[in-house]
Amino acid sequence: MLLVHLTLDPPPGGEPLPPDIGCLIRACATREDRLEHVAVHAAAPWPVVGVFLCRADLMSAEAAAERLWWRAVARRPRLAAWRLRRAEVPLLRPELLGPEVLRPDDGHT
DSSP, X not given: OEEEEEEEEOXXXXXXXXXXXXXXXXXXXXXXXXXXXXXXXXXXXXXXXXXXXXXXXXXXXXXXHHHHHHHHHHHSXXXXXXXXXXXEOOOOOGGGTOHHHHSOOOSOO
8 A cells, every 4th residue: 555645735815625625535536546545634834635545556656646636626626726736655764764663673683
């Protein structure tokens, strides 16, 4: 499963992201999207909608997430005022995770 962040630019008036945006995106999903979960982080300056997809590669996950966004815009045209900044899998820098994440205790040490 891959997490794709849909990072959004709010409209000029600062209108908040609709509170049901997660439900709307779930309603727009088809079986082919392989959507598992949606998480919304509506805080400014750039709201993020996290889309969890059962995909094997980054490119297909990012493309599927972007399609979900545009389907949501088609269903609710007011969302067109929001600019999709990017649809991408957030990549982590392993050196920032810490040793307990890089080498979990598996009971064999």
